[in-house]
Amino acid sequence: MSGDIAAVVQALVDNVDQVVRGKHQEIRMAVACLLTEGHLLLDDVPGTGKTSLAKAIAGSIGGTWKRVQFTPDLLPSDITGVMVYDQSSGQFNFREGPVFANVMIGDEINRGSPKTQSALLEVMEERQVTADGVARPVPRPFFVLATQNPRDFQGTFPLPDVQLDRFTMRISLGYTDHNTEVRVLEDYTRDSRDMAVGAVTDAATLESVIAQVDEIAVAPGVHDYIVRIAESTRVHPDLRLGVSTRGTIALLRSARAWAATAERDFVTPDDVQDVAPAVCSHRIALTPEAELRGSDTVTIMANLLDEVPVPRSREG
8 A cells, every 4th residue: 555545545534533523434435535536425414514524625635626505596607617708809708617626515516406406417427517519627636525405405406316326425424422512512612613624635646646546456356246236236126226337436446445545455345345335325216115115225225235245355
C-alpha cells in the first residue's frame, strides 16, 4: 500500500471527524466513495449533519467547490450553465454553472423538480456538460455530494431509478449517541458553527491517489463474487429492478477504495460485503407487492449477502 494513499485517507478522515462527531465509520465510507471519484448521496432526516459532512469533505480538498440549494423553481441552467448574449462582442458566451468545480454540493436534491434533477445525469456519468452542441469537460477530480430528505417529507420529488444509479453510494448518518450529542452541546458556540474547514490535500494529489486505488489487486474469485451478488438481485422475487452493470463496476471500485482505507493493497470478500449495502441498496427497487408487505431494500440486500457463497481464498 502506497504511503500517499494512507496519508491522504487518514488526513481526510481526521479532518472531517473534527466537524461531524461520532460518525467515524460513515465518514470513512464517504472518503472511500471519493477515492472512486464517484458520487455520494446522503439520505437522512433533517438536522443529522448531512450538509455539515458534505461541506467538511469539500473543504478538506484544496480544489474548488460550490453549493446549490435545490428548490422547486430551480432551473436546469442554474446547475449546468447557460448561453448569455454579450452585446459588446455580438456573440453568445457560455456562463458556467456550479457543476464546474471539483466538488458540487447539492443540498436537498429531491426538492428540485425532475427536470432539474435530470440536468445532472450527463455530468455525473461523463464528466462533461453539452451546451449549444459543444461538450465542455468539468474539472477533475469531480464529485457530486448530494443530500436528500426522506421521500415522505412534504415538497419532495423522489429521485428516479436512473438518477439513483448515478450515485456510487448512498449512506445515512442517523442520530448521534447520547454522550456525543452532549459533547456537541458543550463545545457549541456561534464561532465554532461558522468555522471553515481547512484543506488537507489538493485536487492534484487526490487525482493521483484515485489512480493508485484503481491499481489495487482484485482476485478472479472476488470478481466472480461481485457478479454473483448482482445476479442474485436480478432474480429476487421481491425486486423489480436489480443491480446493473454500472452497479457491479461501482461495487468493484468501492471495494478497492475500502481496502485502501484499511491500508491494504488487495481486496477481500469482506471489503465487498462492507460496501455492498451502501453501493447496492439504492440501485434495487421493490415490486409493488413487496412494498405493500413493508419490505425494504436494505434488509433484502443484507439477506442476499448472507446467502451468496463467499470465496474461501483470495485466489477464488
